[in-house]
Amino acid sequence: MARKKLIAGNWKMNGLLADGTTLAKGIAEEVKKIGKPQCEFLVCPPFTLLSAVKKALRGAKVALGAQDCSSEDKGAHTGDVSPVMLKDCGCQYVILGHSERRADHKESSELVNKKAQAAHKHDLKTIICVGETLEEREAGKALEICTTQVIDSVPDTSTWQNTVIAYEPVWAIGTGKIPTTKDVEEIHAAIRKTLSKKLGKGNANKMRILYGGSVKPNNAKELLSLEDVDGALIGGASLKVEDFLGIAKNAGVC
Numbered sequence: 220m221a222r223k224k225l226i227a228g229n230w231k232m233n234g235l236l237a238d239g240t241t242l243a244k245g246i247a248e249e250v251k252k253i254g255k256p257q258c259e260f261l262v263c264p265p266f267t268l269l270s271a272v273k274k275a276l277r278g279a280k281v282a283l284g285a286q287d288c289s290s291e292d293k294g295a296h297t298g299d300v301s302p303v304m305l306k307d308c309g310c311q312y313v314i315l316g317h318s319e320r321r322a323d324h325k326e327s328s329e330l331v332n333k334k335a336q337a338a339h340k341h342d343l344k345t346i347i348c349v350g351e352t353l354e355e356r357e358a359g360k361a362l363e364i365c366t367t368q369v370i371d372s373v374p375d376t377s378t379w380q381n382t383v384i385a386y387e388p389v390w391a392i393g394t395g396k397i398p399t400t401k402d403v404e405e406i407h408a409a410i411r412k413t414l415s416k417k418l419g420k421g422n423a424n425k426m427r428i429l430y431g432g433s434v435k436p437n438n439a440k441e442l443l444s445l446e447d448v449d450g451a452l453i454g455g456a457s458l459k460v461e462d463f464l465g466i467a468k469n470a471g472v473c
């Protein structure tokens with residue numbers, strides 16, 4: 220069975236009610252025009268827009284996700300949002316361990332692992348992010364960093380149905396720089412091998428591994444046609460309807 224490509228938009232901390240709703244409606248309209256898309260579309264707006272975006276997406280084959288969740292279900296955790304709450308808002312997915320959270324909030328792979336277990340307990344699919352910094356790449360450690368992050372961040376509750384991995388080199392995020400196709404292939408293959416050891420071959424072969432970091436309509440085909448690349452996690456270009464859809468169209472996956 221071929222892995223269905225996932226085209227995921229990470230809106231990050233962008234969008235107010237008016238423009239977020241307009242963006243979601245625009246995406247919904249374009250996806251409806253495709254009819255039955257071959258790929259899966261997903262948007263991950265900030266928490267404040269989840270309910271409004273859910274409404275705006277009605278009737279379109281676009282899934283809803285959040286950008287983080289707590290490892291706890293409820294209680295005295297000021298400022299946190301639990302997986303139960305995300306399910307209640309209509310989310311199917313949650314992004315975990317994005318490099319911006321690992322950097323800004325000192326999130327460790329161990330915490331990401333706990334959050335993923337909590338998400339799985341409540342039937343949320345997780346997109347677990349890994350990736351090396353420029354320093355680590357230049358020191359020849361990219362492969363080791365990414366595979367170690369996979370080993371530590373992916374919980375035993377992960378299956379191909381409830382987990383997606385995103386390889387996002389930190390230095391490629393929001394910079395317009397992308398790794399060589401050889402480097403992307405090398406890391407994706409290593410991630411799949413690591414998943415195979417951890418979760419078994421059956422899961423590893425069916426689990427989707429996304430590439431993220433400066434994916435645009437003009438490089439989408441090159442990146443998304445690589446052997447182990449099963450979709451894209453898109454930041455900047457997911458904030459414009461034509462760019463977000465353009466990535467799927469140019470890559471020939473929808």
Ligand code: PGA
Binds near residue numbers: 455
């Ligand atoms: P970018 O972000 O597409 O703006 O580089 C990707 C991400 O951080 O998920």
